Amino acid sequence: MQTKDFYFDLPPELIAQTPLQNRDESRLMLLNKRTGNIEHRQFKDIIEILNPGDCLVLNNTRVIPARLFGIRENGSAQVEFLLLKRIKDNQWEILVKPGKRAKVGDTIVFNEGLLKAKIIGLAEEGTRIVEFEYDGIFEEILDKLGTMPLPHYIKERLEDKERYQTVYAKHEGSAAAPTAGLHFTQELLHAIQQKGIEIAFITLHVGLGTFRPVKADNILEHKMHGEFYIMTEETAEKINRTKENGGRIIAVGTTSVRTLESIAADHGEIKPCSGWTEIFIYPGFSFKVVDCLITNFHLPESTLIMLVSALSTREIILNAYKEAVTQRYRFFSFGDAMFIY
Template identity: 90%
Template structure:
């Protein structure tokens, strides 16, 4: 299967640069994964298409202010860090720009010495492993010095950084938001629960590996980067009960779907656990637990559109994407949503 098989033409003006004033005011495309039938709605109407006995699974990770700007200790040269994932205690895998200025043994100073980082190893694709030195609480220092790591295709600054967090974000650790969840309000979630839909949370700390371009022409040669997940006993019980009772498991976002499919056994049963996943889902994959997906519109030739295509067919998904372009849907992180059922 070739990368080019997942290409579609996306006009740059359809890339959403700012969030809408109201989270649930986004447009919603309903897509029947078997027939390809399409309906156009608004996100606040999603409740009409959820049934009592369904289970909605959301990723409650929280984005950290992962972009840091500092200087090399010995030269004063400016350096930019993007924290990807915590490896152990004060050690992080980090993207560094410009990379040629970041050699093993170098020390980078942030906030006039409030935070220091020593580069201790090289990682995959030019990343660095760094060890931080500081006094106090790392998260508080990061909140003081760091900025929100908006995706590269968003050129405008964000007036309220909480708009790049879901309303249920809880566990800090992500370098990017699970953006399908940005459409939900507390009021909408409450109404969904009152309808008899179970709400369950998983945690998957999103790394930039999810969004890195597929460079290999043959997608089977692409390797996913590891992302850390946590499945609680409470959530596992809710999902297993839903399956036993014939309800649908509806993943909110590709991060939720990757977590669930990494954990489920061949019979679709979920167990409480934590660990790292490198699962790569593409057409031909047989889903074990997830029935439906709420997701945003993704990049051409990305692992995300490949995952979405696996839930239906490549032809149906690309037809829906072309329809979204024609109907002027907004794409990517702050864009509109689709419900694949």
């Protein structure tokens, strides 16, 4: 299967630059994954589509201010860091720009020494391993020095940083938001629970791998970047109980899908655990847990549109995307949503 098989033409003006004033008033495309039938609704209508006994699985990771700007020690050249994942203690894997200003052994200084980073190694695809030096609490320093790592396709300034967090964001560690969850409000989640639908939380800290372009012509040659997940006993019990009772498991976002399908046994049972996943889901994948998916509209030729296609078919998904373009849906992180059932 070729990367080009997942291309579609997207007018640049459909890339959403700012979030809507009200989270749950984005548009919602309903897509039958078997027939390809499409309906157009508003996101708040999701409560009419969910059934008592269903289980909604949300990723409660929280985006950290992962973008840092510093200079080389004894120099003046600016260097940009994007924190990808914590390896251990004060060691992180980072993406750095420009790479030529960050060689192994170099030290980068932030805010006149409030934070320092020594580059101690190279990782995959040009990323670096750094060890931070500081006095105090790292998270507090990062909150003071770092900025929100908005995707490159968003050019507008974000006035309220919390709009790039879900209302249920809890555990810090992501370099990007699980954007399908941005449509939910606390009021909508409460109404969903009142209807008899389980709410379950997993944690997957979103790294760069989810958004890395697929450079290989053959998608089988693409390797995913590892991301850390946590499955609690409470969530595992809710999911297993829902499956036993015949309810649907509805993943909110591709990160929830990747977590659930990484953990699931062959017969679909979920056990509490934590670890790293490099799972790559594309057409032909056999889903063990996930029945339905709430997701945003993704980039052409991305691993995300490949995952979405796996839940249905490539042809049905690309036809739905063509319809979304015709109907002027808003795309990507701050865009509209799709419910695949």
